[in-house]
Amino acid sequence: MTTVNSAVSLGLVLGLAAGPALAQEGDPQRGETAAATCVACHQADGSGKHIDGGESWPRLAGQNADYIAKQLKDFKAGRRQNATMQPFANMLDDQQIADVAAYYSQLPATEAEGGGNADEALLARGEQLALRGDWNDYIVSCKSCHGPGNEGAGSTFPGIASQHAGYIENQLRAWQADERGNDPQNLMGSIAKRMSDEDIRAVAAWLSRQTVASE
Numbered sequence: 674m675t676t677v678n679s680a681v682s683l684g685l686v687l688g689l690a691a692g693p694a695l696a697q698e699g700d701p702q703r704g705e706t707a708a709a710t711c712v713a714c715h716q717a718d719g720s721g722k723h724i725d726g727g728e729s730w731p732r733l734a735g736q737n738a739d740y741i742a743k744q745l746k747d748f749k750a751g752r753r754q755n756a757t758m759q760p761f762a763n764m765l766d767d768q769q770i771a772d773v774a775a776y777y778s779q780l781p782a783t784e785a786e787g788g789g790n791a792d793e794a795l796l797a798r799g800e801q802l803a804l805r806g807d808w809n810d811y812i813v814s815c816k817s818c819h820g821p822g823n824e825g826a827g828s829t830f831p832g833i834a835s836q837h838a839g840y841i842e843n844q845l846r847a848w849q850a851d852e853r854g855n856d857p858q859n860l861m862g863s864i865a866k867r868m869s870d871e872d873i874r875a876v877a878a879w880l881s882r883q884t885v886a887s888e
Contacts, residue, residue: 697742697767697768697770697771698771698775699738699742699768699770699771699772699773699774699775699776700771700772700775701772701775701776701778701779702776703769703772703776704769704771704772704773704774704775704776704777705776707765707769707772707773707776708773708776708777710761710764711733711761711773714730714757715730715731715732715733715777718734718780718783719732719733719734719735719777719780719783720732720734720783720784721733721837721840722786722837723785723786723787723837723838723839723840723881724839725787725839727839728757728839728843729787729837729838729839729840729842729843730837730840731836731837731840732782732783732785732835732836732837732840733777733780734777734780734781734782734783735777735778735780735781735782735783735832735885736777736778736825736831736832737778737825737827737828737831737832738771738774738775738777738778738828739774739828740774740825740828740829740831741773741774741777741778742770742771742774743828744855745762745765745770745773745774746762746767746770747855748762748763749762749763749765749770752854752855753853753854753855754852754853754854782824782832782835782885783835784835784884785835785836785837785838785880785881785882786837786838786839786881787837787838787839787877787878787881788838788877788878788879788880788881788882789882791874791875791878791879791882795871795874795875795878795879796875796878796879796882798871798872798875798876798879799875799876799877799878799879799880800879802814802815802868802872802875802876802879803815803816803823803876803879803880804816807872810867810868811867812864812867812868812872813864815833815876815880818830819831819832819833819834822834822883822885822886823880823883824885824886832885833880834880834883834884834885835880835881835883835884835885836880836881837881838874838877838878838880838881839877841873841876841877841880841881842873842874842877845865845868845873845876845877846865846873848861848862848864848865848866849862849865849866849868
């Protein structure tokens, strides 16, 4: 039981594999130029896009720079698989990755889409999972790792509040199906497998409706 609780308590790390902070410094001005290839999916303001029933692209604006860089390097190295992202990540060298990550990290977080049609019962379940968890199923609250307001906690846990519902759903299902594997301890796979389809829809919808305070 202690082992299970320790693993689960590391939280709902959406996608988003843990890793040490990256030392390479990025330049946001250079990053804006290098990010020109990212705009088609992630938009000029880094807001991403929710697509009903299709591939949704995450909000990058306001995310931790080291976290973004870690994910780009994982795509480039094949530790994280995505047919859309891989070619674009391969176009960037390590300095450009650091620059792009620095650029998106300093943009203000934007509002998310995809949770507008959720009913009260679904949102209540999503709020429970995000803020309190469900220990009957060994699901810890998202905020225990993703921080107050689920706005992120350093370079390891990304902000998932105001993230598109479609993206959150797709990543959780990828972890369930072992299609995501860039978490060395497979913590997300273990957690996602404990969640029902309704749980996934609920927490995705609720998180997408939360706002991130501007600094």
